Amino acid sequence: MRGLFFTFEGVEGSGKTTQLGRLSATLRQDGKRVAETREPGGTSLGDAIRSILLATRNLEMVAETELFLYLASRAQLCREWIAPALNAETIVVCDRFADATVAYQGYGRGVDLKLIRTINRVATGGLTPDLTILLDLDPREGLRRVKERGQVSLPESSLDRLEAEALEFHDRVRKGYLQLAREEPHRFQIIDATQSEEAIAAEIWARVEPLIGSWTVQEGRR
Numbered sequence: 281m282r283g284l285f286f287t288f289e290g291v292e293g294s295g296k297t298t299q300l301g302r303l304s305a306t307l308r309q310d311g312k313r314v315a316e317t318r319e320p321g322g323t324s325l326g327d328a329i330r331s332i333l334l335a336t337r338n339l340e341m342v343a344e345t346e347l348f349l350y351l352a353s354r355a356q357l358c359r360e361w362i363a364p365a366l367n368a369e370t371i372v373v374c375d376r377f378a379d380a381t382v383a384y385q386g387y388g389r390g391v392d393l394k395l396i397r398t399i400n401r402v403a404t405g406g407l408t409p410d411l412t413i414l415l416d417l418d419p420r421e422g423l424r425r426v427k428e429r430g431q432v433s434l435p436e437s438s439l440d441r442l443e444a445e446a447l448e449f450h451d452r453v454r455k456g457y458l459q460l461a462r463e464e465p466h467r468f469q470i471i472d473a474t475q476s477e478e479a480i481a482a483e484i485w486a487r488v489e490p491l492i493g494s495w496t497v498q499e500g501r502r
């Protein structure tokens with residue numbers, strides 16, 4: 281039997297990294313084996329791709345190049361890291377995954393959605409999260425939080441880029457995520473990310489705990 285695969289999605293500054301850290305800590309306190317990763321990156325090839333995405337942001341990179349770089353990083357992460365971890369019955373938590381490409385490159389930049397879904401399937405080899413936490417937030421509030429944090433963490437999070445991109449871009453991304461969640465209500469949990477960190481963590485745990493419970497029973501664990 282395989283492990284469990286949870287992903288965190290949402291616009292910049294919506295609290296993905298914060299909540300991923302809290303969930304991992306709670307799971308570990310509960311005695312579970314947890315492995316954390318992020319996109320792009322998570323492997324040495326993926327980290328090299330990540331630095332290309334960071335280094336060339338805003339410059340000559342066209343949307344299709346950006347798309348394939350994200351997909352290349354994902355293909356490597358799935359095979360080298362996520363699938364083996366799941367096979368070793370680990371709970372994998374990932375900061376952004378395939379849905380981010382649909383939201384950013386598809387809804388945000390206008391790359392054909394059907395094409396993205398097809399190549400996402402190639403990249404992931406069909407690997408799908410058991411649960412995707414969507415932290416829903418107005419991108420204006422996300423931007424405010426990222427500014428306050430004073431540090432950027434992802435190519436898309438470059439403050440320059442975030443401010444340079446029309447806010448409509450980030451509004452489209454947010455709407456894209458919500459559309460994805462409507463299409464797969466069983467896989468997604470939409471959370472109002474304006475709530476306190478504690479309230480959000482409690483909502484996430486209320487959804488995760490039963491999944492862990494039935495998984496533990498299936499696996500014959502304590």
Ligand SMILES: Nc1ncnc2c1ncn2[C@@H]1O[C@H](COP(=O)(O)OP(=O)(O)OP(=O)(O)O)[C@@H](O)[C@H]1O
Pocket residue numbers: 290291292293294295296297298299425426428429432433434437473474475476477480
């Ligand atoms: N519920 C919350 N309410 C207010 N501030 C929050 C909340 N959750 C996180 N923050 C703060 O907002 C900032 C952004 O949070 P975090 O880095 O977790 O977001 P993120 O979604 O991972 O961002 P990025 O897209 O840039 O990776 C941090 O300074 C964090 O401490």
Ligand SMILES: [Mg+2]
Pocket residue numbers: 296297298375433
């Ligand atoms: Mg983050």
